[in-house]
Amino acid sequence: MEYIYVIQIFLILLFFFFSYLILIRKNYYIISGFQSSTPEERQKMIKAGHPHAVGKMMLHIAIILSFGFLLQLLHVPYAMEGSYVIMLLVLFMESFRITKKVKKKSRKVNKTILLLSLMLTIVVFAIPFIPNTLEINENSFELTGLYGETWAFSDIENISLQDELPEITVRMNGISLFGNRIGNYRMEGLGTGKLFLRSKEAPFIVIRTLDSFVIINTEQIDKTVAYYQQLEQAYQQHNNH
Incomplete structure (x- = not known):
């Protein structure tokens, strides 16, 4: 299998897995800052819908990448690049909305989201430099x-x-x-x-x-x-x- 396909499948499965853990299993402790928060802060975060919003964002990204991957297999021009651009836009837009769901004291939890965005951006732009x-x-x-x-x-x-x-x-x-x-x-x-x-x-x-x-x-x-x-x-x- 081509390396580019392996990378795409890995990212898709990773985002589906994290969304499953958060939305279905209610494992909020994988969200940065949740475990280190006090029980009162955790309840406020859950009541504000912060963990659910993070899980939905992960699911949205997985779906976007899946569509991009399928379109790429159908030889649709620029399918891969388009899916990554949309993914990054969704990451930043939903990260901004998630920030509003938590109090100023708890906004450190979004560092993971922003770091993930940066890492994915690096992956996207590093792909062309994988040597032949x-x-x-x-x-x-x-x-x-x-x-x-x-x-x-x-x-x-x-x-x-x-x-x-x-x-x-x-x-x-x-x-x-x-x-x-x-x-x-x-x-x-x-x-x-x-x-x-x-x-x-x-x-x-x-x-x-x-x-x-x-x-x-x-x-x-x-x-x-x-x-x-x-x-x-x-x-x-x-x-x-």
Whole structure:
């Protein structure tokens, strides 16, 4: 399973689990600041609806991420990014409303919510930097990491090193942040294939398969050229056997 899917499923299950603990099991002690409060303060928080509001927020986020995940599986463009943007908006808006449900003395409980928001934001923007590693075998090569896959040399038509790329027409299911373009894209004249681009600067390794394509580059020109030479050598050796 692709790493990006594992991360999304983990976050969805995590939010569903926390909402279950709070809304169904009434385990309010997992909310930061609740356990350290006095019995009187806890009762005031419960009466004000603070724990219930936190649980509902967790449930809303789980539902938003679930819809985003399903739409992504259906190849809806920008489904993942859109779900995370909506999730962050919900986090901040509902955190603000939750703050109003507690007295000033008890507002420290919202530190967990804000910290969680920050952590999730970091996760979202860190995803594009999960590295892809090229691994070359006798009969195939593999790109590990986000949207990684294995391609057999027998399915490859040619490998070339190019200074320019055709225009991207549609991002089918991928990430495009901070100059990284990773995932499934449709490109003019090439059709639908996979990009593993870590830089907008040339050169680009273009691998044409029987029915698709793979395009690779790295942040370093020398590393991209080295990848190309390794792939070309392995491909030629395979064809000569």
